[in-house]
Amino acid sequence: MSTKNPTACVLVIGNEVLSGRTQDANIRFLAVKLGELGIPVREVRVIPDIAQTIIDTVNEVRKKFTYVFTTGGIGPTHDDITSECIAAAFGVPWEPHPVAFARMEAAYKPGEFNAARQRMGTMPRGAKLIDNAMSVAPGFQMENVYVMAGVPRVMQSMFEWLAPHLEGGQKVEQRAVHATGLPEGIIADGLTAIQARYPDLDLGSYPYYRRTGNGVTLVAKGVSAADAEACIAEVTALILSLGRTPIPGEAPE
């Protein structure tokens, strides 16, 4: 796999997102941050706390993508099984990590580093630590798999630590234009023709619904800023030709 065009898969591990108990807040964060590093997220999977599912999924996606980022399942409770599943996926022992275990032992008061907490210092053999400012328990890396917490503020702290260590790819440039009062169905045929002239760009059409009016945002993405600009200039002319008013940039949220 070329590291010049790296790809990422995000694995959200946990019954709480699948049951709808929790609104996931990690997918978008990772998608945006990884995109900024030139590491586009190409797939997300949300899977339950079932050992064989975790093991099989990790082994499938770590072969397919340059990077795999997991969130969830590394806490102290019985339903936190991500860490031992990663060990099983890599076929290595799950054992106290010399640095993490010692650090956690020192951080807790005598008698409080119990069996449950010791699980958080137990990792696949060979794991490299992912530190964070929020919790004494670190995440870890095994080859191209990065194992992080599910709690958003802890995950974000881990990712901020991790980001400078990731090898990014070409930055994606994007330009946008939007128009209120423009149904997608009217501009679609013209967009198809423009997209065909810019095969290296991804021209996306995103309808929006606002109290102030419905409309559509058109976004051109690619490694060439000049191409993205030329493409959006054509879209702008198309909007004018349809008798609507093009407004540069994305529609405000």
Add this chain to the structure above:
Amino acid sequence: MSTKNPTACVLVIGNEVLSGRTQDANIRFLAVKLGELGIPVREVRVIPDIAQTIIDTVNEVRKKFTYVFTTGGIGPTHDDITSECIAAAFGVPWEPHPVAFARMEAAYKPGEFNAARQRMGTMPRGAKLIDNAMSVAPGFQMENVYVMAGVPRVMQSMFEWLAPHLEGGQKVEQRAVHATGLPEGIIADGLTAIQARYPDLDLGSYPYYRRTGNGVTLVAKGVSAADAEACIAEVTALILSLGRTPIPGEAPE
């Protein structure tokens, strides 16, 4: 697959969620609504607007799960390719749907039912329509695959129409208790023992972080309400034994 214990997979199709442009709002809605019908969501995948990826993923998950629900990619623009990919996945022609096409033709003013909009009335041969109150363009069903819009209010309208037509399973009962000032690491060992005594229940531990204090919610889920109640009674006693105050129900958001 037993319809007594049906399962669901949600496929979110679209670059906008993978790029972080859009915060997905469909996963949680479907997870909650399907859970209420006794059709637990067992996997979610977010995949890009790439034809072969859509086709392969649909063919993989429709064999694995009782139901597959897709969102996104059925609008009029060039990046809306879900419908023709479903046809390819099922190996059937993609052609004007007699009912949907005629209905849409009648709904638009003369000359406005253009090529782009006609795509929304074009479906895999044999598709059954999924109506909705928001848009003249319907979703559709092919065997156990339900193809819906990505725009949340349209998707929700389609799902509300669809829900009475789905064969649900056993309703999942749940009981909960929470305690502020209780770290997960302290209660974890006791929870493991309780979970072991209720193998038919799913006992989940969910830490929360509030201005008013951090704590943990414990949720027991299963088909037996009596078991869930007995389990949470044991968890309540465990919390008391740890010198904390158990509060029935989930922690308020």
